[in-house]
Amino acid sequence: MIGDHFVLMLIFSFLVSLVFTFIAKDRAKERVKYFLFLLASFILLSILAGWLMYPLPL
Amino acid sequence: MEQAPPEAGQVHAEVGFVKTLTACVAGALVPGLGHAVLQKWDRAIVFLGSISVMFALGLRLEGRLFGPDFTDLFSILKFVADAGSGLLYWFCWLRGLGVGEPSSYTYDFGNVFVYVAGLLNMLVVVDAFDIAMGRKR
Numbered sequence: 001m002i003g004d005h006f007v008l009m010l011i012f013s014f015l016v017s018l019v020f021t022f023i024a025k026d027r028a029k030e031r032v033k034y035f036l037f038l039l040a041s042f043i044l045l046s047i048l049a050g051w052l053m054y055p056l057p058l
Numbered sequence: 059m060e061q062a063p064p065e066a067g068q069v070h071a072e073v074g075f076v077k078t079l080t081a082c083v084a085g086a087l088v089p090g091l092g093h094a095v096l097q098k099w100d101r102a103i104v105f106l107g108s109i110s111v112m113f114a115l116g117l118r119l120e121g122r123l124f125g126p127d128f129t130d131l132f133s134i135l136k137f138v139a140d141a142g143s144g145l146l147y148w149f150c151w152l153r154g155l156g157v158g159e160p161s162s163y164t165y166d167f168g169n170v171f172v173y174v175a176g177l178l179n180m181l182v183v184v185d186a187f188d189i190a191m192g193r194k195r
Contacts, residue, residue, distance in 0.1 A: 008167050011115065012174070015108045019178050022104045023185045026195055 013042035078190035085183040087144045089175075092186030105182045113146050113175040121168020122158025123151045142176025 017038035025031045077095070085092020090106035093099075117123075124136040141147050150156050156172070159165055188194045 005167075008119075008164075012112075012171065015112050016174065016178065018104060019108050019182070022101050023181060 009046050010043065013039055013046070017042060074190070074192075078187060081186045081190045082183055085179070085186040089144065089146070089179045089182060092183060093189070096186060096189050098189060101185075105179075109143065109175050109179050109182070110146065112171050112178070113143050113150075116168045116171030116173075116175060117150065117156050119164040119168030119171060120159040120162040121156065121165060121170075121172045122160075123147060123156030123172065125151060136173070139173040139176045142178075142180045143172070144179060147176065 017035055020038055021031050021035040025034050081092040081095045083092075084095050088106070089109035090102040090104070093102035093105060124133065124140050126137055126141075127133040128137075158168070162168075185194075
């Protein structure tokens with residue numbers, strides 16, 4: 001479980017998003033919105049980057 | 059000749075300087091401690107928890123703690139990123155933890171977790187500096 005690439009990516013995204021959110025925002029409501037935005041961005045862009053690299057090496 | 063008493067603004071500036079320095083040094087040593095000094099408890103708890111978990115996971119994933127090796131640029135950068143975690147890094151490194159297992163397929167993940175924990179802590183120290191200087195709340 002801990003060695004699963006996707007789970008590790010989720011854990012990484014969660015922790016980094018949490019730290020960035022608390023650095024960037026002060027109010028609770030803003031924090032929730034910003035955290036969810038960052039988390040979704042991390043996950044979706046990681047999956048996108050993975051698919052873009054799928055044909056490599058050519 | 060008698061010296062004039064310091065003005066209120068000067069005393070305030072000196073207290074501000076001591077507090078800023080204390081917050082930055084504390085934050086560099088222990089993640090989140092700088093914010094605790096500034097009584098930003100919510101941030102302190104989140105930073106301590108997140109960065110410590112990330113660092114511990116990096117070791118658990120058989121990542122390596124790069125020691126002070128100044129032979130080439132990448133070694134220096136790896137060391138600086140790792141050592142950004144402060145006492146977490148030095149305690150584990152001195153205890154001989156974080157030897158790393160390059161044949162393990164989680165080795166690179168582990169290294170990234172440890173690097174990012176250190177780099178995030180550097181950002182957290184800058185944030186504590188900004189708060190102590192009154193640039194943000």
